Amino acid sequence: MSDTGLRERKKRRMYRVLSDTAIRLFVERGFDAVSVAEVAAAAEVSKPTLFRYFPAKEDLVLYRIADHQEEAARVVAQGPTPAEALRRHFLAGLERGDPVTGLNDDPEVLAFHRLLYGTPALVARLYGHLERSEEALARALGGDLEARLAAGQVVAVQRVLAQENWRRIAAGERAADLRAEAVAAAERAFELLAGGVRRLVQPSSTAPAPVTE
Template sequence: MEEGLRERKKRETRRRISDMATGLFLMRGFDQVTVAEVARAADVSVNTVFNYFGTKEDLFLDRQADLEEIYRGVVRDRRPGESVVDAFRRDFLDALDTGDWRYGFHEGAEVWGRVVAESPALRARTLEIERQVMACVAAAIEEEADADPDDVRPELVAAQILSTTRLLSRHALRRRTAGESPREVEAWLREQAEALFDLLESGIGGYGRRPLVVAEDGEAAGDEEEDDVEGDHRRP
């Protein structure tokens, strides 16, 4: 259905306000810009700004709905035989190829990250968005797996996957900020992403297991100690 004139104007107004706000925040910092200044730059009233954005923080972090819809699609549109973990692995690596904003691969991500880091209000809002997005992904996994409402495994899977992508994105941003070349960061990201998603796919139960100490006679030292203990238990 063709978009109506009224809807198109509303969408354009929202985009103009968002673009003006983002430009000011990136240039001067989030806490140094008022909503009134954003309104003047966008040639609208302050009330109009709040008609489109519930809070000042939403002016800068305004793509939560897009993020949730994309992630629902990652879960819903898995290939035949593809697990949720591998679907997100593929999504992450594809995003690396295209410079996707969701994982901080877009141009200017360093400046964006600095603005968020310098604002307590934005940091708090980012955490809240992360919780809401995780709940959205967990609900999508629960639906796809036809899980019981009391089954918390979909929530665990969502938390592990999104923690992994955030961890990778955060370290990539630090490396770029430290002066590593895009090629170096990309190579590191690909290697680490494959390793971390492999770990998620196989399960973390065996990771970090302390190796047994093998004695000269070829027996594990732990086994010998266990035998001694059992022998003590058998004594009258």
């Protein structure tokens, strides 16, 4: 393995160690009750080292879902239409219990979701993550106003579906018992999207070019 590859692996490992350490402490004691210095000490690094990886305390938590930020933008090229690609991808996530769909009742996942949705600073940071996801999807769909409108609706639908699944599981329902209803809700939601937004029912490569003078 090259030195560059080894350095990259070490860097990714450090991201995971710092994030996992922080989340464990935040779940145990609460986000506001744990300082960045305490996270650094628990991970056996200096505070400046931690800040080189995570500029903000909230980023330590959001790192766990950071790889989903441009996921929708990558997915739209994988189906006959953007809507169908997104539908298949979300349904596949439900099938495997991907935590980002909300349909997962593993105790560690539940603890993470309680931390995320129960901490105002993290919820605010999460909306920034969703905005960036929306921007990336809009670019993949063509970047014009119609693309931005479509992307906003897709991100909103995915968020509402996931939060509904999470709400019901947090109230005591089991993921296995909820799956059929979650799939039906997702099918209906993406049907409405495909029927209501023209950009989602045609391949993004065939999207009309913006009019120029």
